[in-house]
Amino acid sequence: MSNQNPKQQSLSANSLSATLAWFEKARPTPTNKQFHTQLGVHYEEVEESLEALTPLDGKAMYLVHEARVALRALADHLKKSQHTVTVDPENRSLFLDSICDQLVTGTGVAAHCLFPVVEALNEVNSSNWSKFDEHGNPIVDANGKIMKGPGYFKPNLEQFIPKRIPVFDGE
Incomplete structure (x- = not known):
């Protein structure tokens, strides 16, 4: 059972849903x-x-x-x-499991570092949406990578870094 209240759980789901929508x-x-x-x-x-x-x-x-x-x-x-x-058909479930596990383990690493990962993801999502052009369309390079649009801003993740992180600071 999660220690998050329903609003926090909704924010987490909305953050990942916003990434998927992008x-x-x-x-x-x-x-x-x-x-x-x-x-x-x-x-x-x-x-x-x-x-x-x-x-x-x-x-x-x-x-x-x-x-x-x-x-x-x-x-x-x-x-x-x-x-x-x-990814061959017989490995697609394994591939999806790996992707899901990467989301879980990445979140776990962030939690160990006391990083507020949901809030940081919201910041990254906002930055990613700013890569689109003024009409809300993606700008891509020759390899298909999404490029930075004219309104792009870099995510400010420093605001989410705690002053002390016990796993690094020997506490």
Whole structure:
């Protein structure tokens, strides 16, 4: 049972629904190429999370570096390609499970860091909607990546970073 009250639960659902609505507007009929681009962008974001880490021992330093190199190469390859990967019918449930688990585990990592992830997601959603042109349509590059529109603003996530984070600050 969730410790959130119904209003908080609704806000969480609305945040994810707003993200989905953005994609439905940006990609009303996704293509194979757009899937590859999105998967590449997803792995690019995972690589970015690794970039933010500070390895504290030699093995972690090596593994984080190797994972970053591999993820960056895979992301770049996917974004420039089409028909490079697929999800066979017998693996589609596993693929969906992985996506759902990534949402859950990402939320868990944010919770461990005391990041107000719902509020931060709302900020990112607002920023993403600002990428569209003045008519509310997405602007895309040759690879199909959504570009920043004339009204774009970067999300202000600093406002959501606690002054102290016990898991990092030794408490």
